[in-house]
Amino acid sequence: MGVRNVSAATGVDGGARGVARIEWSTPTSRPRTPDAALFQNHHPVVTPRPSRYDPALVQVIVNDEPRALPAGATVAELIDSLGLGPRRVAVEVNRTLVPRAAYTATPLADGDAVEIIHFVGGG
Amino acid sequence: MVDADTFSLAGRHFRSRLIIGTGKYASFAETRRAADAAGVEIVTVAVRRVNVTDPGKENLLDHLPLDRFTILPNTAGCYTAEDAIRTCRLAREAGVGKLVKLEVIGDEKTLFPDVPATIEAAKALVAEGFDVLPYVTDDPVACKRLEELGCAAVMPLAAPIGSGLGIRNPYNLRIIVEQSRVPVIVDAGVGTASHAAEALELGCDAVLMNTAIAGARDPILMAEAMRLGVEAGRKAFLAGRIPAKLYATASSPLEGLIR
Numbered sequence: 001m002g003v004r005n006v007s008a009a010t011g012v013d014g015g016a017r018g019v020a021r022i023e024w025s026t027p028t029s030r031p032r033t034p035d036a037a038l039f040q041n042h043h044p045v046v047t048p049r050p051s052r053y054d055p056a057l058v059q060v061i062v063n064d065e066p067r068a069l070p071a072g073a074t075v076a077e078l079i080d081s082l083g084l085g086p087r088r089v090a091v092e093v094n095r096t097l098v099p100r101a102a103y104t105a106t107p108l109a110d111g112d113a114v115e116i117i118h119f120v121g122g123g
Numbered sequence: 124m125v126d127a128d129t130f131s132l133a134g135r136h137f138r139s140r141l142i143i144g145t146g147k148y149a150s151f152a153e154t155r156r157a158a159d160a161a162g163v164e165i166v167t168v169a170v171r172r173v174n175v176t177d178p179g180k181e182n183l184l185d186h187l188p189l190d191r192f193t194i195l196p197n198t199a200g201c202y203t204a205e206d207a208i209r210t211c212r213l214a215r216e217a218g219v220g221k222l223v224k225l226e227v228i229g230d231e232k233t234l235f236p237d238v239p240a241t242i243e244a245a246k247a248l249v250a251e252g253f254d255v256l257p258y259v260t261d262d263p264v265a266c267k268r269l270e271e272l273g274c275a276a277v278m279p280l281a282a283p284i285g286s287g288l289g290i291r292n293p294y295n296l297r298i299i300v301e302q303s304r305v306p307v308i309v310d311a312g313v314g315t316a317s318h319a320a321e322a323l324e325l326g327c328d329a330v331l332m333n334t335a336i337a338g339a340r341d342p343i344l345m346a347e348a349m350r351l352g353v354e355a356g357r358k359a360f361l362a363g364r365i366p367a368k369l370y371a372t373a374s375s376p377l378e379g380l381i382r
Contacts, residue, residue: 063172082178089173090216097212115172117213119183121154122169122199123144123284123311123333 062114069108076103078114089118128357130328132165132306133222133254133275135193139164140323141353142195142308144333148342151186157336158192160346165193167224167331169200170210170217184219194219195256198226202237204244211248223248224278224310224331226258234284234311238265242272249273258310261295263302276305278331281322282312285334289318293325300326316345316352323356324364 057068062078069078075091075098091098092115098106108114129136142165148154158166166187187194196214201207204227211223227244229237241257242265248255254275259265261279269277279299282288289312290296300307306328313319313332322330330353339345 062175065175067175082173082175084173084178087182088184088217088219090213092213095209097216099216100218115213116175117170117217118173119168119194119196119214119217119219120171121145121148121151121183122171122197123146123167123331 058108058110058112060108060110060112060114063116073108074104075106075108075114078108079103079116082116084116084118087118089116091116128361130306132256132329137164137193137329139350139353140329140357141319141350142167142329142331143336143346143349144197144331145183145187146333147337151181151183153342154183155186157342157346158187160343160350161336162350163192165195167195167197167333168219170196170198170214189219193222195222195224197224198244200228201226202228204240204247207240207244208247211253212251215253221252222254222256222275224256224258235280236260238262241265242268245269245274246272256308261292261299263295263298266299266307267302270303270305274305276308276328277303278308278310280311281309281318284311285338286312287314287335287338288312289314290321290325293321296322296325296327313349316348319349319352320356320359323353324359326360329353 056071058071058073059066059068061067075093079085079089079091091103093106093108094113095115129138130140131137139162141161141163143158143161143163144167145154146169148157168183184194196211196219198207198210201210207225207227211225214223215221225241225244225248227237227240228234229240236259238260241259245255245257249272255273256276256278257269257274258278258280259269261281266277266279277299279296281290290309291312296307296309308329308331309322309327310331313322313330313335315335319330319332332349336342336345336349
């Protein structure tokens with residue numbers, strides 16, 4: 001399975017030697033499907049799903065993208081789950097600025113619109 | 124004592140009179156190399172949404188440590204006072220200080236500022252304790268109003284943002300320099316080192332640029348050129364140039380000519 005013979009009908013040296021052998025790398029243990037690539041940098045945040053069917057989740061909008069969080073999740077938990085803990089970011093919930101000191105005391109509710117900003121290159 | 128020649132902005136003293144933007148560079152590493160080559164102490168940054176599906180491993184500020192650089196967040200892309208104020212509040216909450224570059228754009232094509240909206244936003248931000256550096260047209264009256272309402276500096280443009288046209292109205296800039304008691308920072312429109320030198324020769328306190336460096340074929344070399352241009356312009360200003368005259372004045376003595 002690691003090596004496959006390929007007829008070199010279109011290969012440049014196909015005429016003289018008849019068959020060219022192409023070396024394929026041995027499959028790694030991790031399946032390299034598109035799904036696996038998507039989840040390589042996975043976050044503890046689960047895939048969005050209508051939360052009214054699951055009381056354990058709340059559905060919020062983060063920077064215009066829907067996202068489901070465990071019920072009772074705070075701004076601090078959202079920031080941590082995105083790996084943004086040590087970064088200089090700022091957060092608004094429903095257009096109200098949330099001071100960094102209040103992250104752990106600010107739970108997110110169903111339908112909350114969260115805005116998270118950071119600094120990028122600009123003049 | 125040119126070595127001690129600093130300019131003060133919002134109560135802090137800076138040796139470098141060059142401020143650079145951090146946009147349009149090929150990488151964060153190149154941004155940092157340009158900042159080092161330019162010898163700057165202040166860099167501008169933009170406030171944007173985090174990409175929550177891919178926050179990325181690196182961040183601009185990883186390369187611009189706060190103990191080395193003063194971070195000047197801008198309100199680029201804001202077309203209303205409300206958006207600009209909101210952006211400034213977010214920037215301050217992100218923890219880089221209370222200095223902000225206020226720009227409220229009035230026209231998409233020229234990126235000229237909306238002066239009434241800039242004044243409105245500046246008033247609100249000053250009241251909230253921000254040190255406001257407003258990007259404004261090279262209009263002495265607009266600059267006067269912004270100074271009177273408490274801005275920490277005024278930042279008249281030399282030419283449209285990113286145009287590289289250089290100083291289009293040196294006479295207005297001279298008037299702004301003469302009337303202002305806050306620093307005058309030329310912001311936008313510089314294309315090359317002689318433009319930066321000219322701004323300082325006119326008596327401006329500093330110059331702010333981004334595209335002129337980041338868009339050069341060799342940004343690091345241009346960053347160094349801009350540093351030297353700013354230094355040359357400042358020294359020429361301090362030295363006091365000769366008045367311009369229409370006709371020649373001989374520089375060699377007339378006595379002792381051979382007969």
